[in-house]
Amino acid sequence: MAIPRTVSLISLISLLVPVLATAVNAAASNGDGSRVAEHQRALDYSGHGGNGHGLGEDEREEHEREKKLRLSAVLNEPDPPYHAIVQCWELSPWFVSYPTTGRALSLGDTANATYVVLPPRGGEGWHRPPSPMFFVLLSGLAHVKTYPPALPGLAAERDQHPSQNQDVEGGGHDDDDDDDEPTESLFVVSGVNPLIIAVDTDLRSPGHLTFYPSEVETVALQVPFKDGRIPEHDVLYDGPCRR
Structure with missing residues (x-):
């Protein structure tokens, strides 16, 4: 018996929706993580009273020397x-x-x-x-x-x-x-x-x-x-x- 085309399309959409939702959530999560990481790096570099976390050894020495x-x-x-x-x-x-x-x-x-x-x-x-x-x-x-x-x-x-x-x-x-x-x-x-x-x-x-x-x-x-x-x-x- 032939399956109606409408039913096939609905089934395909129902399969794709969870996959798309997962991808969107992952992208959003990664975007937030990138923004958090950038913000943390900015905090590490900002101000001469900062602790210099996140800097390489040479950068940290330069950071301390500027104080x-x-x-x-x-x-x-x-x-x-x-x-x-x-x-x-x-x-x-x-x-x-x-x-x-x-x-x-x-x-x-x-x-x-x-x-x-x-x-x-x-x-x-x-x-x-x-x-x-x-x-x-x-x-x-x-x-x-x-x-x-x-x-x-x-x-x-x-x-x-x-x-x-x-x-x-x-x-x-x-x-x-x-x-x-x-x-x-x-x-x-x-x-x-x-x-x-x-x-x-x-x-x-x-x-x-x-x-x-x-x-x-x-x-x-x-x-x-x-x-x-x-x-x-x-x-x-x-x-x-x-x-």
Whole structure:
């Protein structure tokens, strides 16, 4: 006996409806799951107070690093002969949201600031900072060099000027193209790493050399710490900050 065409069509529809319903529900479920996952990723990335879940190891390190400020610091070795060295420091204050946009952190209490204009292709010779301070490069280029205490002639210069707190006279170092190999070489570049800390004020050391190899004037701010108090920080490693 032949089956009416209407009955066959109804049967086919009745078979397809559950299949279609299952597919639609699955698609809806997957869509919600994707939206939830995207929302969670947004939460993980948003805000500097986030915990960084969901990030890869490199991304998590970068996420954590953005919460605090890292600066290169020039300081004295704590033991004789107290020569100048360079370290990478991380300041203790955390970045917070700025009222309008971006982020900010406190650099601590400072004293009067000095605006300094330095000649093209100049150099300061051996010197120590007059007080512990921030050095802020507004324009130009600065090249800081520290040397081991065994540098020829350095001990004699130190003996001749044991208490001088400014440039060591007769140093003859106003040219960046010297033949001696520095212990550390720190370039300070405006717009890249314009802020460093200079605290190598120990009178038992001649300090460091700074050159300004740019073809134009270099402009900087010297911002002493109030009462000479160095900001709280952690020492990350020896040498200039790499990132």
